Amino acid sequence: MNNPRPAVSWVGDAPSGALQLIDQTLLPVEYREIRCATAEVVWEAIKSLRVRGAPAIGVAAAYGVVVGCQPVAQSTRADFNAKLDSVVQYLAGSRPTAVNLFWGLDRMRRVADASPSLGSAEMLDRLLEEAKAIELEDREMCASIARHGLPLLSECKGVLTHCNTGGLATAGDGTALAVIFAAARQNPELQVYADETRPLLQGARLTAWELMQRGVSATLICDSMAGWVMHEGRVQAVIVGADRIAANGDSANKIGTYSLSILAKAHNIPFYVAAPSSTFDLTIESGKEIPIEERASAEITHAFGKQTAPDQCMTYNPAFDVAPATHITALITEKGVIQPVTKERIHAVLTGNGQ
Missing domain, CATH: 3.40.50.10470 (Translation initiation factor eif-2b; domain 2)
Incomplete structure (x- = not known):
C-alpha cells in the first residue's frame, strides 16, 4: 500500500513518543493519522474501531502499555509496577473477543516481571523494545x-x-x-x-x-x-x-x-x-x-x-x-x-x- 505510514506504528522515544494510527473509521473517504499519547486514547481507538483487526489490536495494545506508563518513568519501581498493572487491566477492557489483545498485554507484563531490578526509566525503554518486537514479528508472520x-x-x-x-x-x-x-x-x-x-x-x-x-x-x-x-x-x-x-x-x-x-x-x-x-x-x-x-x-x-x-x-x-x-x-x-x-x-x- 502507498500509505505514508503503516496502520500501526511508533513515533519517537520511550519517554515522549506515541502510538501513531490510521483512523480507519474515516476510510475510504478521508485518510487521517491520529497520535495516541495516553492509554485512554489508545483504549478509545481500539473500542471505536479506529484500529481493528486482531493482530493490529495486539500491537496497538503493546504500545498502549508504553504510553500508559510514561507518567511514572521517573517514579519508584513499585509505583511503575502498580501503574503497569492498572494500564494492562484497563486496556484489556477495550474489546473482549480478539485474543491478540490479551496476548500482547500479557507479553508486556511478563517482560516487566522478568526484569525486577531495572529502574523505571530503563523498564520503560525495555517495554518499548518489546512492543517493537511484537510489531516486527507480526510483519514477519504476515x-x-x-x-x-x-x-x-x-x-x-x-x-x-x-x-x-x-x-x-x-x-x-x-x-x-x-x-x-x-x-x-x-x-x-x-x-x-x-x-x-x-x-x-x-x-x-x-x-x-x-x-x-x-x-x-x-x-x-x-x-x-x-x-x-x-x-x-x-x-x-x-x-x-x-x-x-x-x-x-x-x-x-x-x-x-x-x-x-x-x-x-x-x-x-x-x-x-x-x-x-x-x-x-x-x-x-x-x-x-x-x-x-x-x-x-x-x-x-x-x-x-x-x-x-x-x-x-x-x-x-x-x-x-x-x-x-x-x-x-x-x-x-x-x-x-x-x-x-x-x-x-x-x-x-x-x-x-x-x-
Missing part, C-alpha cells in the same frame, strides 16, 4: 502466512473474502489478504469478491480500498450475495481471518463468517482461515467458550449517521460469530498449513512437530 497459503489459491480464478484482513488489520501485509496479494502477483487475472461486511462495512470501506491500492481486481458484493456468487461458480475458494481460534479449530471472526462457512460447505468450496499463532487460544476447548462482543444498536439503526430503522426498534448486534472446525478446510499460519483441522494437528503444527 509474510510467512502468505508463503504457506499461496499454493492453496494457485488454481483459483476467483476468491471470496469477508471483513478486512490486510495491512490495515496487521503490522504487515495482512493474514487472508496477504495470501490474496501473493496469489494476485502470481495470477494478475485473479478476481477477488469482497463482502461489504455489515453493519460497519469493513469490506467495502477497507478491503476494497486496499485491493484497489494494490492493483488487485476487486468486486464488492453485499453479504447476502455470497451464496449466489458461489452458486454461479465465480469463486473457487473462500479465505477469511480470525480473532480467536479455539484448541479444536473453531474460529471466531467478523459476524457473517459462520454463514459463509456453511455456504462454502454446501457448494463444496474450500474454506480457509488465515491467522498467526498468536490468534490461537489453546486454553479453551471449543468455540462455545469464546466470548462474543455485542456492540451498540446504533451501528444497525443509525449506521454512518443515517437512521435506517424505526425508533425504539429492538436489535441484536454480535460483532463476531464462530465458524466450526468441521467447516474449515485448512488453517493457514506462519508455521504452516493445518489440514485437517483437528486438535492434534493444530498442536503438532504450532509446536513445530507438524512436518
Whole structure:
C-alpha cells in the first residue's frame, strides 16, 4: 500500500513518543493519522474501531502499555509496577473477543516481571523494545502466512473474502489478504469478491480500498450475495481471518463468517482461515467458550449517521460469530498449513512437530 505510514506504528522515544494510527473509521473517504499519547486514547481507538483487526489490536495494545506508563518513568519501581498493572487491566477492557489483545498485554507484563531490578526509566525503554518486537514479528508472520497459503489459491480464478484482513488489520501485509496479494502477483487475472461486511462495512470501506491500492481486481458484493456468487461458480475458494481460534479449530471472526462457512460447505468450496499463532487460544476447548462482543444498536439503526430503522426498534448486534472446525478446510499460519483441522494437528503444527 502507498500509505505514508503503516496502520500501526511508533513515533519517537520511550519517554515522549506515541502510538501513531490510521483512523480507519474515516476510510475510504478521508485518510487521517491520529497520535495516541495516553492509554485512554489508545483504549478509545481500539473500542471505536479506529484500529481493528486482531493482530493490529495486539500491537496497538503493546504500545498502549508504553504510553500508559510514561507518567511514572521517573517514579519508584513499585509505583511503575502498580501503574503497569492498572494500564494492562484497563486496556484489556477495550474489546473482549480478539485474543491478540490479551496476548500482547500479557507479553508486556511478563517482560516487566522478568526484569525486577531495572529502574523505571530503563523498564520503560525495555517495554518499548518489546512492543517493537511484537510489531516486527507480526510483519514477519504476515509474510510467512502468505508463503504457506499461496499454493492453496494457485488454481483459483476467483476468491471470496469477508471483513478486512490486510495491512490495515496487521503490522504487515495482512493474514487472508496477504495470501490474496501473493496469489494476485502470481495470477494478475485473479478476481477477488469482497463482502461489504455489515453493519460497519469493513469490506467495502477497507478491503476494497486496499485491493484497489494494490492493483488487485476487486468486486464488492453485499453479504447476502455470497451464496449466489458461489452458486454461479465465480469463486473457487473462500479465505477469511480470525480473532480467536479455539484448541479444536473453531474460529471466531467478523459476524457473517459462520454463514459463509456453511455456504462454502454446501457448494463444496474450500474454506480457509488465515491467522498467526498468536490468534490461537489453546486454553479453551471449543468455540462455545469464546466470548462474543455485542456492540451498540446504533451501528444497525443509525449506521454512518443515517437512521435506517424505526425508533425504539429492538436489535441484536454480535460483532463476531464462530465458524466450526468441521467447516474449515485448512488453517493457514506462519508455521504452516493445518489440514485437517483437528486438535492434534493444530498442536503438532504450532509446536513445530507438524512436518
